[in-house]
Amino acid sequence: MSVNSLKKREQEARSGKQEEKPLPTAALPASGVVDWLLFNADWLVACDPGMSRFRSGAVAIDGDRIAAVGPSGELRNKFSGRREADLSGYLLMAGLINTHTHAAMSLFRGIGDDLPLKKWLEEIIFPAENAFVNPDTVYLGTLLSALEMLRSGATTFCDGYFFEESAARAAVDAGIRAVMGQGFLDFPAPDLPDPTNFQARAEEFLSRFPTQTDRVRPSLFCHAPYTCRPETLKRIKELCRSHKILFQTHLSETRDEVDEIVKRYGLRPGMHLDALGVLDEATLCAHGIWLSQDEILSIAKSGASISHCPESAMKLGSGVAPVPDMISCGVKVGLGTDGCASNNDLDLFSEIGFAARVHKVFRKDPLACPAEQALRMATLGGASALGLENEIGSIEPGKKADLIALNLNQPHLTPMYDPVSHIVYAARGSDVRFVWVDGRQVVKDGRVLTVDEAEVMSEAKRMGDKILLSKT
Numbered sequence: 001m002s003v004n005s006l007k008k009r010e011q012e013a014r015s016g017k018q019e020e021k022p023l024p025t026a027a028l029p030a031s032g033v034v035d036w037l038l039f040n041a042d043w044l045v046a047c048d049p050g051m052s053r054f055r056s057g058a059v060a061i062d063g064d065r066i067a068a069v070g071p072s073g074e075l076r077n078k079f080s081g082r083r084e085a086d087l088s089g090y091l092l093m094a095g096l097i098n099t100h101t102h103a104a105m106s107l108f109r110g111i112g113d114d115l116p117l118k119k120w121l122e123e124i125i126f127p128a129e130n131a132f133v134n135p136d137t138v139y140l141g142t143l144l145s146a147l148e149m150l151r152s153g154a155t156t157f158c159d160g161y162f163f164e165e166s167a168a169r170a171a172v173d174a175g176i177r178a179v180m181g182q183g184f185l186d187f188p189a190p191d192l193p194d195p196t197n198f199q200a201r202a203e204e205f206l207s208r209f210p211t212q213t214d215r216v217r218p219s220l221f222c223h224a225p226y227t228c229r230p231e232t233l234k235r236i237k238e239l240c241r242s243h244k245i246l247f248q249t250h251l252s253e254t255r256d257e258v259d260e261i262v263k264r265y266g267l268r269p270g271m272h273l274d275a276l277g278v279l280d281e282a283t284l285c286a287h288g289i290w291l292s293q294d295e296i297l298s299i300a301k302s303g304a305s306i307s308h309c310p311e312s313a314m315k316l317g318s319g320v321a322p323v324p325d326m327i328s329c330g331v332k333v334g335l336g337t338d339g340c341a342s343n344n345d346l347d348l349f350s351e352i353g354f355a356a357r358v359h360k361v362f363r364k365d366p367l368a369c370p371a372e373q374a375l376r377m378a379t380l381g382g383a384s385a386l387g388l389e390n391e392i393g394s395i396e397p398g399k400k401a402d403l404i405a406l407n408l409n410q411p412h413l414t415p416m417y418d419p420v421s422h423i424v425y426a427a428r429g430s431d432v433r434f435v436w437v438d439g440r441q442v443v444k445d446g447r448v449l450t451v452d453e454a455e456v457m458s459e460a461k462r463m464g465d466k467i468l469l470s471k472t
């Protein structure tokens with residue numbers, strides 16, 4: 001199949017589901033002084049629907065939004081910046097979107113490896129969470145993860161955990177964009193000893209949520225259909241509908257989960273959620289590894305989205321999600337790292353690379369999940385999965401200025417024929433040197449500007465020592 005027909009196939013799959021909405025460009029300046037002018041980027045990859053890329057690119061930023069994108073010469077004639085960055089030797093692209101993680105779990109990175117999901121959860125993770133998860137550790141772990149994500153080019157993450165108000169505070173302080181999902185399951189949790197009080201806890205979370213910025217938004221997260229009863233799933237989804245926020249859940253992560261749900265309810269997990277009425281355009285399901293074709297079609301019809309987390313699924317041996325089938329059926333698919341206790345990092349460049357490779361291995365088809373498709377899942381596809389496609393995911397006038405710049409002056413990125421190929425198959429998170437979120441520079445020369453990195457890491461080390469002591 002030629003590159004052109006692959007592109008056509010992808011465009012058809014995309015156009016099946018994603019409606020074009022006008023971007024808010026009316027109030028943006030067409031020339032004059034702007035807050036930032038980024039120019040001379042060796043390459044600019046817009047990550048827009050056509051995956052435009054061109055040499056010597058520039059972006060003008062007005063406030064928190066992109067005012068213009070185009071050739072450097074043209075934009076420098078029209079704009080001057082209160083602040084300017086000459087990006088010679090850099091590739092400028094849209095910030096990456098991590099659609100599924102449990103950020104605070106960075107404190108448990110490497111605490112237990114090489115175990116099946118059930119054993120890993122029940123014997124390692126749940127006891128550690130019961131002993132150490134509190135508002136302070138959630139704040140610290142989320143801040144640590146925000147540093148890792150910003151440094152490796154993720155400008156947005158979608159989270160699910162406990163004490164999520166504290167996680168939200170960390171996201172606000174770090175300057176990253178985030179959707180914060182308060183977690184629920186029908187067992188005692190660190191922030192909800194009596195799970196029957198889940199509705200009150202959800203309402204408390206929503207009422208306490210920081211409201212000073214729309215950069216950090218609330219969400220509710222039911223852990224999974226096998227840990228949440230139908231009543232819990234339905235009532236949490238109802239709350240999400242009434243507050244117009246994203247509902248999240250894990251779905252079909254292991255074959256055992258499918259067997260369990262079929263035994264309990266007589267339906268596969270995707271059909272079970274569909275029958276409960278919790279699938280719609282504001283529902284994000286993580287994994288979807290064991291979905292049947294019928295479940296994929298139901299999800300596509302409902303408008304719900306999937307977060308594909310290939311690296312975590314590989315490490316836990318859970319399987320390979322049928323992502324090429326999902327995309328060809330019109331399901332919105334984003335990319336996620338999952339918690340870094342099961343990954344074990346939050347580098348989305350590595351996730352893009354795994355996504356582009358694992359489907360080729362699994363299907364023995366070198367055309368499966370081509371580079372553009374893998375990159376789209378980490379950018380515009382991720383934005384659609386979160387319902388934020390009108391705000392982020394691409395460099396287009398009117399969108400939020402979430403941008404990253406990669407240093408190209410490195411052996412593994414030289415020479416360059418196609419920037420998308422290098423982003424997917426050769427680049428690493430550590431190549432990211434500059435990051436803007438909401439038009440604000442948050443990473444400069446590879447260092448996060450918003451919080452004291454050394455202090456966060458030394459706090460995390462101290463906490464790691466406590467966790468280690470408890471295990472000996």
Ligand SMILES: [Zn+2]
Pocket residue numbers: 100101102250286338339
């Ligand atoms: Zn997860």
